[in-house]
Amino acid sequence: GAGVSQTPSNKVTEKGKYVELRCDPISGHTALYWYRQSLGQGPEFLIYFQGTGAADDSGLPNDRFFAVRPEGSVSTLKIQRTERGDSAVYLCASSLRQGWINEQFFGPGTRLTVL
Amino acid sequence: AQRVTQPEKLLSVFKGAPVELKCNYSYSGSPELFWYVQYSRQRLQLLLRHISRESIKGFTADLNKGETSFHLKKPFAQEEDSAMYYCALFTGGGNKLTFGTGTQLKVEL
Numbered sequence: 217g218a219g220v221s222q223t224p225s226n227k228v229t230e231k232g233k234y235v236e237l238r239c240d241p242i243s244g245h246t247a248l249y250w251y252r253q254s255l256g257q258g259p260e261f262l263i264y265f266q267g268t269g270a271a272d273d274s275g276l277p278n279d280r281f282f283a284v285r286p287e288g289s290v291s292t293l294k295i296q297r298t299e300r301g302d303s304a305v306y307l308c309a310s311s312l313r314q315g316w317i318n319e320q321f322f323g324p325g326t327r328l329t330v331l
Numbered sequence: 332a333q334r335v336t337q338p339e340k341l342l343s344v345f346k347g348a349p350v351e352l353k354c355n356y357s358y359s360g361s362p363e364l365f366w367y368v369q370y371s372r373q374r375l376q377l378l379l380r381h382i383s384r385e386s387i388k389g390f391t392a393d394l395n396k397g398e399t400s401f402h403l404k405k406p407f408a409q410e411e412d413s414a415m416y417y418c419a420l421f422t423g424g425g426n427k428l429t430f431g432t433g434t435q436l437k438v439e440l
Contacts, residue, residue, distance in 0.1 A: 219374075220374075247426070249427065249428075251428075251430075256340075256432065257432055257433075258335075258337075258417050258419075258430030258431050258432050258433050259375070259417070259428070259430045260430070261427040261428065261429065264426050264427055266426075271426065272426060272427065275427070307375065314426045315426065316363040316382075316421040317382075319377050320377070320428065321376075322374050322375040322376065323374065324374045325374070
C-alpha cells in the first residue's frame with residue numbers, strides 16, 4: 217500500500233499569509249505526528265494525534281500554529297500570519313498505534329518558504 | 332529535558348573502512364533509542380532500534396547507559412551507506428521522538 221503522503225510538496229508564500237499543509241497517513245494508523253525540520257537541524261516535534269484528538273501539542277511554537285484531524289485520518293497543519301522564520305520542511309509521520317514499539321513512518325515532507 | 336547530541340555534522344570515510352557515528356543522549360527516564368536514515372531524495376526511514384538488538388544493512392548500535400551513548404557502527408563501509416543519519420530518543424510522556432542534528436556520512440571510493 218501507499219505510504220504517508222503530504223501535499224503540497226512545496227509551498228511558497230508571502231509573510232503574513234495563511235497556509236495549510238495536508239497529511240494523509242497510512243490507512244489504519246491511529247497515531248499521527250507533525251515535525252518541523254529547519255535547515256541543518258533534525259526534525260523537531262510539533263504535535264501528536266491519537267485518533268481525532270491532539271494528545272500532545274507541546275511542540276507547537278506559538279498560537280499561530282494549529283492542527284486538526286477531524287475524522288481520525290487526514291490531518292491539516294495550519295499556520296496563520298506566516299513569518300520568515302516559519303520556513304522549513306514540515307514532516308508528517310504515522311504509526312499503527314501510540315507507543316515506542318510502533319514504528320513511525322514518515323512522509324516526504326512539505327517544504328515551506330516564506331518570502 | 333531530553334536531548335540528543337550528534338557531534339559530527341559530516342563524517343567522511345573510504346569504502347571498506349569502519350564507520351562509527353556518535354550519539355549521546357540526556358534523559359531522566361528509561362531511554363528508547365533509534366537510528367533513522369535519509370538517503371538522497373528519499374524520505375526519512377527507521378534503520379534500527381536498540382530494543383531489537385539486530386543488525387540492519389551491517390549496522391549495529393549498542394545502548395550504553397553508563398556513558399549515555401548509542402553509537403552506530405559498521406565494520407566495512409559501502410558506497411550505498413552514504414546518507415544522512417539521525418539518532419532519536421523516544422520519550423513516552425509525549426509519545427514523541429527527539430532527534431539529534433544528524434550526521435552526513437560520505438563513503439568515498
